[in-house]
Amino acid sequence: xxxxxYKLDLLISKLQEQTPTPDHPxxxxxxxxxxxxxxxSKQRPILLFSIRTIATIAASLxxxxxxxxxxxxxxxxxxxHLYVVIVKSQPQLSQQSKVKGYLNHIRNNSIxxxxxxxxxxx
Amino acid sequence: MKQQDLxxxxxxxxxxDHRAFRVIVESYQAMIFSLSFRLLCNEEEAKDTVQETxxxxxxxxxxxxxxxxxxxxxYTITTNICLDKLKSSRYKTSGGIHxxxxxxxxxxxxxxxxxINSDLGKIIETLAGELSPKQRVVFTLHYLEEIDIGEIAVIxxxxxxxxxxxxxxxxxxxxxxxxxxxxxxEKYRL
Numbered sequence: 001x002x003x004x005x006y007k008l009d010l011l012i013s014k015l016q017e018q019t020p021t022p023d024h025p026x027x028x029x030x031x032x033x034x035x036x037x038x039x040x041s042k043q044r045p046i047l048l049f050s051i052r053t054i055a056t057i058a059a060s061l062x063x064x065x066x067x068x069x070x071x072x073x074x075x076x077x078x079x080x081h082l083y084v085v086i087v088k089s090q091p092q093l094s095q096q097s098k099v100k101g102y103l104n105h106i107r108n109n110s111i112x113x114x115x116x117x118x119x120x121x122x
Numbered sequence: 123m124k125q126q127d128l129x130x131x132x133x134x135x136x137x138x139d140h141r142a143f144r145v146i147v148e149s150y151q152a153m154i155f156s157l158s159f160r161l162l163c164n165e166e167e168a169k170d171t172v173q174e175t176x177x178x179x180x181x182x183x184x185x186x187x188x189x190x191x192x193x194x195x196x197y198t199i200t201t202n203i204c205l206d207k208l209k210s211s212r213y214k215t216s217g218g219i220h221x222x223x224x225x226x227x228x229x230x231x232x233x234x235x236x237x238i239n240s241d242l243g244k245i246i247e248t249l250a251g252e253l254s255p256k257q258r259v260v261f262t263l264h265y266l267e268e269i270d271i272g273e274i275a276v277i278x279x280x281x282x283x284x285x286x287x288x289x290x291x292x293x294x295x296x297x298x299x300x301x302x303x304x305x306x307x308e309k310y311r312l
Binding site: 035040 | 143144159165176177181231233236237239242243246249265293297301
């Protein structure tokens with residue numbers, strides 16, 4: 001057993017002395033640098049793709065906006081600005097209709113009051 | 123390489139400097155090849171591992187903290203790659219032993235000063251072929267690369283006790299292998 005221990009230690013020390021080296025170290029270094037450069041060049045299309053995507057989305061939005069404008073112009077060819085004024089004055093109009101409604105309500109109430117007075121007199 | 127020079131090179135690499143990285147590759151390539159070859163016992167696989175290691179070093183250079191040893195960090199990357207390869211089914215040993223390799227193992231005093239890589243690979247493969255991947259990694263780092271147990275713990279993530287028990291088992295398995303070879307070789311000589 002002791003001799004096996006001795007042999008193993010001797011074997012290990014012999015293997016320590018033997019340092020494996022690559023046949024062509026320069027080629028190996030060049031290969032590594034080449035792989036790194038290839039990785040860098042592979043990353044460029046991703047950047048290019050993202051730029052293209054953003055540009056496409058922006059162009060689509062602009063086109064949609066342009067089409068919307070065109071459709072408004074087609075609907076109101078002469079009075080585009082008038083349409084805009086009408087759209088803008090919509091809240092005022094709604095307020096006016098509310099006032100009208102309120103006045104009608106008061107008028108109806110006064111009629112009802114008149115009727116009630118005449119009934120009470122009778 | 124001085125730690126200060128190394129830090130300058132690492133900072134340059136972080137700024138995408140390929141020339142600085144070449145200097146790092148040239149400095150550490152031999153060390154990585156030696157460990158990979160001693161673990162995998164195959165020149166082509168060792169070269170692939172060297173390439174994989176440096177690609178990982180390049181892509182993860184931002185993660186390296188300068189308060190730890192750079193060589194330890196590189197050894198960790200290499201060890202993990204080799205461990206994965208050793209665990210894969212491709213790395214099962216053939217089991218066949220050449221008589222001339224057996225003779226060298228039984229009589230280590232006859233081992234030449236300069237072995238060619240293929241012979242060295244066969245000797246290590248025959249001796250350590252029956253070890254588990256973890257035992258093999260620990261044996262190679264400690265006995266062949268002469269790294270202390272504390273650093274092996276950092277590289278492998280194992281505790282010191284676990285490393286020691288793996289080394290004990292590795293030695294036991296290798297001694298049994300040598301004894302078996304001696305018996306077989308005696309029969310062969312007769």
